[in-house]
Amino acid sequence: MKRLFPILSVVTAILLAYALYQALVVAPTDAQQGEVYRIIYYHVPSAWTAFLLFFINFIASIQYLVSAKASTKKAADRIVIAIGVVGVIACFLPAVQKLIPAGMRPSAVATTVLLIPIFYVAIGKLFPGQRLDVLAVTSAEVGVVFCTIVLVTGPIWARPVWGIWWAPGDIRLTSTLVLWLIYVSYLVLRRFSNSAQTQMLAAALAVFGALDVPLVYFSIWFFRTQHPQPVIGGGGSMDPRMLQVLVINWMAFLCFAFLVCWSRFRLELLHREIEEGHALESLVGSGVSAKASLPLGRSSR
Amino acid sequence: MNAVKFLFAAYIATWVIHGVYLGSLVRRFSRLRQQAKEVKASGFRRSAPGFPRED
Numbered sequence: 001m002k003r004l005f006p007i008l009s010v011v012t013a014i015l016l017a018y019a020l021y022q023a024l025v026v027a028p029t030d031a032q033q034g035e036v037y038r039i040i041y042y043h044v045p046s047a048w049t050a051f052l053l054f055f056i057n058f059i060a061s062i063q064y065l066v067s068a069k070a071s072t073k074k075a076a077d078r079i080v081i082a083i084g085v086v087g088v089i090a091c092f093l094p095a096v097q098k099l100i101p102a103g104m105r106p107s108a109v110a111t112t113v114l115l116i117p118i119f120y121v122a123i124g125k126l127f128p129g130q131r132l133d134v135l136a137v138t139s140a141e142v143g144v145v146f147c148t149i150v151l152v153t154g155p156i157w158a159r160p161v162w163g164i165w166w167a168p169g170d171i172r173l174t175s176t177l178v179l180w181l182i183y184v185s186y187l188v189l190r191r192f193s194n195s196a197q198t199q200m201l202a203a204a205l206a207v208f209g210a211l212d213v214p215l216v217y218f219s220i221w222f223f224r225t226q227h228p229q230p231v232i233g234g235g236g237s238m239d240p241r242m243l244q245v246l247v248i249n250w251m252a253f254l255c256f257a258f259l260v261c262w263s264r265f266r267l268e269l270l271h272r273e274i275e276e277g278h279a280l281e282s283l284v285g286s287g288v289s290a291k292a293s294l295p296l297g298r299s300s301r
Numbered sequence: 302m303n304a305v306k307f308l309f310a311a312y313i314a315t316w317v318i319h320g321v322y323l324g325s326l327v328r329r330f331s332r333l334r335q336q337a338k339e340v341k342a343s344g345f346r347r348s349a350p351g352f353p354r355e356d
Contacts, residue, residue: 020312036304039311046315145322152318153311160304256319263326270333277340 005262012255019245019252027245039157040242045250046149047176049257051213053143054183058210059119060127060136061203067132068200077124084117101221133199134272136206137190138264140183142257147180162226171219172227179216182209 023041030037066076090096091110100109127135154173155165167173186209190202220227238246 034304036308038308042312042315145318149315149318152314156307156311156314160307260323260326263330267326267329267333270330270337274333274336274340277337281340281343 005259008255008259012252012259015252015255019249022245022248027242028239030242033161036157036160039153041246041249043150043153043157044246045253046146046153048250049253050143050146050150051217052254053139053146053257053261054179054210054213055115056119056123057136057139057143057183057206058213059116059123060132060139061206061210063120063124063127064132064136064203065200065207067129077120080120081117084114087113087116101218104221130272133203134265134268136203137187137268138261140186140206142261142264144180144183144187145260146253146257147176147183150176151180158226167226170226171223172216172225175212175216175219179209179212182212 019041023038027038027041029035062076062080066073088110091100091106091113097106100106123132123135154176158167159165182205186202186205189205190198193201195201219225
């Protein structure tokens with residue numbers, strides 16, 4: 001594993017450089033916006049990566065909450081698998097298809113619904129016990145970084161195209177800002193709360209915070225907004241060459257996010273080991289048996 | 302030309318944000334490694350002859 005990290009780092013660096021070359025040189029110029037549209041190659045992949053990380057945080061938080069009790073865990077496993085199966089079948093029923101916004105493909109919705117049980121099972125298997133909480137804080141923190149990029153590059157793009165930095169009251173922009181604030185408050189809670197229940201409280205906040213992600217994503221379908229329609233799956237017509245460059249950039253940012261998450265995960269594990277070491281020291285120092293259960297460390301400072 | 306200024310501003314801002322975050326990770330790693338060394342060192346003292354046993 002130690003050798004894999006530098007190899008992946010080099011591959012990601014090459015991929016990011018290639019994606020940058022594709023974005024600035026290879027992708028054709030937009031007929032309406034000119035060169036400035038190329039911000040899309042950083043803005044949109046950052047948004048997708050942030051959504052994915054918040055989704056992972058959501059699943060890890062649910063897993064952490066239900067894993068406290070074996071019977072609850074069993075019931076939650078069944079419910080999530082049932083949601084996946086019923087959701088996929090429902091996407092192909094004519095009555096449900098009428099509810100899907102125009103331009104959105106039922107197969108795309110079904111795939112998204114199917115990802116819920118797949119991620120749920122995979123995360124539960126790969127990250128047992130306290131590692132679920134470590135994964136939750138990792139994905140939230142890196143997700144906030146990517147969401148910050150979305151909120152910074154968006155206004156920089158909006159200024160030359162719309163003539164304004166920010167459209168006050170626009171549902172897409174406001175809900176994205178609210179999403180960022182929710183996850184910043186999640187990180188602040190973990191950073192400053194001294195309660196033994198911090199991890200549980202943070203997990204509960206993350207579950208409610210994740211409800212904002214679908215609102216952000218679907219807002220452009222259900223509300224009139226200044227923000228343009230989605231480039232994929234929303235009836236928008238994007239040049240195939242532009243789309244290809246967009247996907248390359250997303251892959252590069254996904255690899256980068258994976259590496260950053262990996263580092264942050266290791267950092268959190270190291271932090272908790274040290275916290276346990278300190279707790280052990282204080283127990284031994286006060287004459288209490290070292291076999292006593294140790295308080296688990298909170299998120300990294 | 303003016304629009305290109307915004308394009309480069311967005312790209313630079315992205316990498317500045319990533320750079321600042323990666324820098325904070327490196328700082329936290331080095332601080333924790335130092336703390337880990339201290340914890341290990343205190344463990345050695347405890348296992349030294351004459352030091353009271355944990356149980």
